[in-house]
Structure formats: structure tokens, C-alpha cells
Amino acid sequence: MSIPIHQYDAVIVGAGLAGLAAARELKSAGKSVVVLTKLHPLRSHSGAAQGGINAAFAAEDSVELHEFDTVKGSDYLADQDAVEFMCKTAPELVRWMEKMGAVFSRNEDGTIAQRPFGGQSHPRACYAKDRTGLTLLQTMFEQTNRLGVDFLDEWYVADIVYEDGVVKGVVAYDIKTSESAIFNAKAVMFATGGYGRAFKINSNAHANTGDALSIVARHGLPLEDMEFVQFHPTGLAGTGILMSEAARGEGGKLLNSKGERFMEKYAPSKMELGPRDLVSRSITQEVLEGRGVGPDKDAVYLDMTHLGEELIMERLPELRDLAITFLGLDMVKEPIMIAATAHYSMGGVPVNIAGNVKKNAKEFVTGFYAAGECSCVSVHGANRLGANSVLEAPLFGRHVGKTIVKDLDKLKLMEINESVAEGMVSQIKRLIENNGAEKVSSLRGELQASMTENAGVFRTKESLEKQIKIIKELKERYKNIRIEDKSKVYNTDLQEAIELGHMLDFSAFIVEGGLMRNESRGAHFRNDYDSRDDKKFLKHTFAYMDKEGNIKIEYTDVSLGKFEPEARTY
């Protein structure tokens, strides 16, 4: 076996907003940096963000209100020091993006336009029509290219090199040729995004398979708050493709089969602009009680017809197109059908504000960093507010980039042997040569359907226990898979098989965390414990997986601050 070893100051895995912002900092400081990404950077899921990015600009708004909304929205599980840092930095971050060339939608007087989003005290989401993420991603990509950052796209990172408490690099292969390589670096940063693909109905890109989560967990490192998966209220019926919260921000109404505007019952003051967890549960409740619409009565109406064609074409053109393409419904003329869809992952790789990955509640891993959706810092706690994540990714990405620039003075390039790639190489060999009877697509379908059913919007002890059993069985069956494509060129069968392995591992964390958390908080709702229990569970979950795949759960303190936990009503 002869595997090339490339050396860099820093390796960044992921070219979404978080990874690009970090790469820009490193390159501008003259460091050698490579960005490894399994997609072309502009295909990263950041580019799918439609609705907006929060910053308190308006005279009636304030950083403190932004902080308060975020902490309340998080059901008090967010770390308030991290929230404070994010909300304080947000206005400067948006200006920074603007100066680099991001074109935001504007008011008549030339100021950046802001639209209302769920759970906000004041309209705070800056936007570029309904293509905010794409605008920002293109801007960051241009800037990193201008500086000459090295990109290796269509490279799949399969492992970290983690020895003696230090991350020394990553092991990856070129998707185009299946050639392996080792990237040896003083610092490794994960910016690999979310993991909504574990669910059948979801809004996420195909690539959002949470690879980094299980890569980290398989080394015995913890994952934080994985039970908190956000279900967005408005996914297109049947597919889950996102209709941004901007649709409700601009005035969209939710109606059940009787034509009732049912949010009056659930959130009388905020109505459709209640926070996502609450609106998703309300929609699902209407469906469960028989007031759904559509052929299977499993959706409700989102009615935008009163907004008029001009406004829809000016502010929501992409949404209109998506609904026409995937549902055959034109929102200008008729209500469209939507239901809750798995959307965002609040949990992830635990980090501090500077981006250092935690080894446990007290210690850190040397040379290892993370930012963006794959990380848990935790600014979203148990429920993220809309437009806070397109904010979090570049804001913390940039900050972590700065941290690494500083840390590089004391970090050393640790020698590694090519034997570190043995795990990945033998895994690929096994997957290609295995001649079992199970198909990747069937196992993945079963995982996704059962996660949506048993660990979705509503959960119970029984449903979660059932799901733990299902995942165990699927893991056994996974040992017996067979892939048809045995070639080395663009072997997507192979990649999907590796990704399914990751999905099975991190899904177990979602379910076990949910089973242990005997309360309802934010996005985690237990029918059998339907209120929040601050005495026992105002705590972050830290979960560890052993070599046999068993998960051990510990709890750590939340960083509280000026906002005392109180009942969350809207």
C-alpha cells in the first residue's frame, strides 16, 4: 500500500458558509490551507437557504432583543455566552458580507430590507429575495478563489487521524478515481453541515448525511444534544422540499380542511409566526385529528393567494417555482399543500466559542475544530430560530478560522504513518467485495421511514424503544450489504454505502438521547412527558459510543446568563 501524504497548516472539511469563511481567514493570514469537499463548493447545502440571515439593524430592534428571542426560542437550552457573541457580531458580519459583494434586497430608502421570521420580536431577517444562501455562498466562494485557496472537490473524507488526544490529519479518497490520500495538518476543521437525511420527509440535500458526526463518535468522542432535530413547519406535501419561513413572514396563512386558520388555537399572539417547533406540532396535530388535506389527508394548506402576483414574484419567486414543479400548484392562484419536514440539526460535535472540539465536558482535543451546522456551540439549544443558522455558519466559521491562525503558532505538524489509512482502505475493500443480500437503498429507506415515524415530531418511550431495536437490526443487516458497482470511477454506490453506515450510527444518538430525556423541550416533544423539566433536564446531553455501538449518556451544565428560564408562550 502506498498512499500519498499531503502536508498543510490546516485542512478544512466542507465548503459551505462555515468552511469557506474559515478558509478565507487562514489564507489571508498566509497559511497553507486546503478545503476538502465531497461536492462542488457551490452545491453545498448553504446555497439552498432561502429566507434570510438575522442581524439587529432596525432602530426599534436591539442586540439584546435578538439574544432574548434566540434564548427563548431555544427553550433556554442555548449557551447564553455563545448567543451573546453571535448576536453582538451579527450586524458587523452582515456588513462584512455586503462589502465583499453580497447583494441584499433593499428598502426604498436604500437600507437593507428585513422580513419577519418566527419567534422574532421585530423583523430581523436580511435577505436576497428568496436566494439568500446562494448569494452569500457565491460571495464567499469568489473571495476564497480570489485569494487562491486550494479546493479539492469531490473528495470524500472518511476518517480523522486521532491519536493520543491529538487530531493529526484526515483520511480521504477522490470520488472521481477512488484513489486514497492522507492529509497531514497542524489543524483540522470540520464544517460538514447537517444530517436531515436520516428522516424520510426532509428538506435537506442528498449530501446531508452527517458523516462527520459518526466519524467523531467512532473515536469515542462525544456528540452533544443530538435528540434535538428541528422539523420545519412548511415542507411541500409528500417530498418535504422546503417552503421557506419567508412564505409565512410575508403573510402566508395556514388552513385546515375546514378552512380554519388553526394557529389561533395554538399561538394566538404570534399566529403563523410562532417558533418552528410549535407550528410544526400544530400542523401535525391538525392532521392527526383528521383535519388534514390532500389525497392522504396528511397535509394542511398554506394560502398566499391574498399576497398577489407582484409581491410573490418580487420576494418569493423560487418558492412559487418549486411548488409548481413539485406539486403542480401555483401559489398565486391557489393554496399549496405543506406538512412538517425534518430540517435542521441543533446537536452536533461539541465545541466552545473559539471552535475547539470537546473531548468531554472539561477537556479539548488538540488540533481539532468545528463550526456550522455539524457543530454544537450551542446557540440554538433545543430549537433554532429561522435565519439564525445562515448567520451562525459564516460567523463562527470566520471566528474559528481566526482561532486556528492564532493556534498555528503553537500547534505542531505531527508525523503520521500511512497505516492510519488502513481503516478506510479496508472498509472500501469490504464494501466493494461483500456479496451479501441486502441493498443500501432498501436499508436507507427503512431507516428514514422509521425515524420519521418513531423519532419525529411526536415521540414516546415506546416509539423510541422500538426505533432503537430497528436501528440495531438495520446495523446487523448492513453487515450483509452488496453494492452492484465494483468500479473505481465515480462509484456513487460505494459512497452511498459509506454514508448509510454513518446515518445508522448517528441516528442511534438521536433516538437514545430522546429516550433518556423524559421531558418536552423545544423540538423534542414527548407525548408521555409533555412539559419541560428544568430541575432534571436544563442540561446538555453528551453521548459517547463504545466499540460495540452501545451509547452512554451524560449531562453537562448549560451556560446560563441574564435570561432566566421562564414558561415559553407565544
Ligand SMILES: Cc1cc2nc3c(=O)[nH]c(=O)nc-3n(C[C@H](O)[C@H](O)[C@H](O)COP(=O)(O)OP(=O)(O)OC[C@H]3O[C@@H](n4cnc5c(N)ncnc54)[C@H](O)[C@@H]3O)c2cc1C
Ligand atoms: C432548504 C434549506 C433552507 C434553509 N434556509 C435557511 C435560512 O433561510 N436561514 C437560515 O438561517 N438557515 C437556513 N437553513 C439552514 C442553513 O442553510 C444551514 O444550517 C447552513 O447553511 C449550514 O452551513 P454549513 O457551512 O455548516 O454546511 P453546508 O453548507 O451544508 O456545507 C457542508 C459541506 O460539507 C461537505 N461535506 C460533508 N461531508 C463531507 C465528507 N464526508 N467529506 C467531504 N466533504 C464533506 C459538503 O461537501 C459541503 O461542502 C436552510 C437549510 C435548508 C436545508
